Amino acid sequence: MDTTTFETEPTYGLRRVLGQLIPYVLLTISILPIVIGYVWIFVATFSLRTEGLLPKDANGNIGGWTLQNWTFLNDPAVWRATLNSLIIAVGMVVGVGAISSLTGYALSRMNFTGRKGFLSITLILHAFRPEMLLIAIFQVLLFIGGIPVIGSLFGFNTVGGVALVMITLDLPLGVWLMKGFFDNISWDMERAALIDGASRFRVWWEIIIPQIKPGLAALAIFTFITGWNAYLIPFTFTVGSKVANLPVLLNQFSGDTSLVSWNRVAALGLFQLIPIIIFFIFTQEMLLNIYSGGTKGGA
Structure with a gap:
């Protein structure tokens, strides 16, 4: 044995x-x-x-x-494209985060006519590929372009128009993600605040939002990366380098008829990755800190 x-x-x-x-x-x-x-x-x-x-x-x-591959940093077109990418990405973070959190809260906490149908439509819309909607989006942007003042900001061949389209396409995922976070939050504090006379908006802003900060951070990561790396929508609905973002400019660098400097293309690609890495590091740290604090507080 x-x-x-x-x-x-x-x-x-x-x-x-x-x-x-x-x-x-x-x-x-x-x-x-x-x-x-x-x-x-x-x-x-x-x-x-x-x-x-x-x-x-x-x-x-x-x-x-x-260091000659990095001489593109002296090109104003690169910094203009960087600013355009930043506007699209930040606009998506703010727009998708605000609309998704409000919509997700309503779908999670309120009973209203058409709620289930709205949830089903939202899920179906998420299944549509952007390629299927290009013609319809083009017509909508042309219509918006004909509206005074607004057209020059959000019409065809504008950075605002690209950001508006990207926000719309990302909303179904954001709404479902936020609804899932709201569903996991207890009703106790919310009911107590409503009984004390707090409005729905105040409850959402002061009580619910602080509890779903990890969800907002996760959504911010997804939307920022999507907006920063966006190529199809900016390439399709913008003309010229003034409204091009970094992926479109990178395609122009590698698609010219002249001899392509692949080292320069690689440098521009690495330059495009830097903001994503920085944003991810800071957001991930915030996400982990908030999650740890929430876990300790709930224990």
């Missing part, structure tokens, strides 16, 4: 170690191509050539470090 125990314990320990290592090994193998791709792009932005993971000069020798 003792011999059997002595032989099986090492085997069990080995299986346990392998069981713990295998997920990490598989995860490392799966993300390795992605990591190599990003390293390749990073090296290419400071290299004279794009081949391999080591910087090379024009003759193929190791050590061809250069």
Whole structure:
């Protein structure tokens, strides 16, 4: 009996170690191509050539470090496109966050005629691809463009028009996400506030919103990334570099008839990633801090 125990314990320990290592090994193998791709792009932005993971000069020798691929930072069109991307992304964060939180609260807390039908329509709208709606969106933007004052801000070939379309397309996901967060919040504090005479809006703003900040942070991450990386809508409904965003400008850099400098394209692509990384880091930290604080407070 003792011999059997002595032989099986090492085997069990080995299986346990392998069981713990295998997920990490598989995860490392799966993300390795992605990591190599990003390293390749990073090296290419400071290299004279794009081949391999080591910087090379024009003759193929190791050590061809250069900053000439970043000279696009002196181009006013790049900063104009950066501002356009920022307007679209921030506009989406504010617009989708505000409308989704209000709509999600109404769908979660109020009973009104057509509520279930509205929920079903919202879910169906989320299934529509933007490509299917391009002609209809074009007609709507042309109509808005004919309205005095508003047309110059939100019509066709305007950054505001692109932001308006992007907000509309992202609302179904935002509404469902916010409704899910509202459904998980207890009614106790809300009922007490309503009994004390607080209005629905005050309850939503002062009691409910602080409890769903993790949800708002998650929605902000999704909408900011979607708006910052938007390509199809800006490319379709804008003309010229003055209203182009960074993805459209990046396509222009790589789609010119002249010889393409792929190192410059890689540098612009890396430049486009920087704000997303910064926004994600700060938002993720806020998300984790709020979640930890909420968990401790509710314990």
